[in-house]
Amino acid sequence: MVLETEQHARGRGVRPRTHLLGYGASTDAYQATTPAPDGAGVERAVRTAQAEAGLGSDDIGHVNAHGTSTPLNDVTEAAAVRRVFGGDTVITSTKGVTGHPLGAAGAIEAVYTVLALRHGLIPPTANVQAVEPAVDLDVVVDLPRKNQGTAAVSNSLGFGGHNTALVIAVT
Incomplete structure (x- = not known):
């Protein structure tokens, strides 16, 4: 994946196929390895990315x-996503396939999000036996699902309360 301005890509004679429409970041600095239980930092990052994207x-599919x-992490993130998008939000996670590659997780998950949009399919969350009831979102499990939106959000949360969200769309 190459990140460049649309003008630069066109100057090279390349038609962009994916657009980073919005980016949001926040830090809640709650605890070194535990997210703030209310998910306010995650919510702030997602809302900032969505506002920048103008969508x-x-x-958001x-x-x-x-x-x-x-x-703790899944319930916190789900609460933040639910406050931004509502309870019918379709959500997936790719860590069941990749494991947690720490600092590389955000880039890998952004690539998965691009691929999901390009293929029009949301990948299932692998190895799910049961969804935590407090998650209370539409978690994709077992089989891929047709994507219904024009864009998607990719969340990355890091140690120390670092939160980022990308809004990505394909052309």
Whole structure:
């Protein structure tokens, strides 16, 4: 994946196929390895990215969650996503396939989000036996699902309360 301005790409004779429409970042600095339980930092990052993208909630087909499969992290992230997009949000996580590659997670998950949009399919969250009831979102499990939106959000949450969100669209 090459990140460059549209003008630069066109100057090279290349038609951009993917657009980074919005970026949001926040730090909640709650604790070194634990997210703030209310998810306010995650919510701030997602809202900032969505506002920069200029898209409404209906334009977002799915959220590729940071999804570490730890109860505290998943419930916190789900609460933030639910406050931004509502309870019908379609959500997936790719860490069940890749594991947690720490600092590389955000880039890998952004690539998965681009691929999901390009193929029109949201990948299932691998190895899910049961969804934590407090997540209370439409988690894609078992089989891929057709993507219904024009864009998607990719969340990345890091140690120390670092939160980022990307709004990505394909052309």
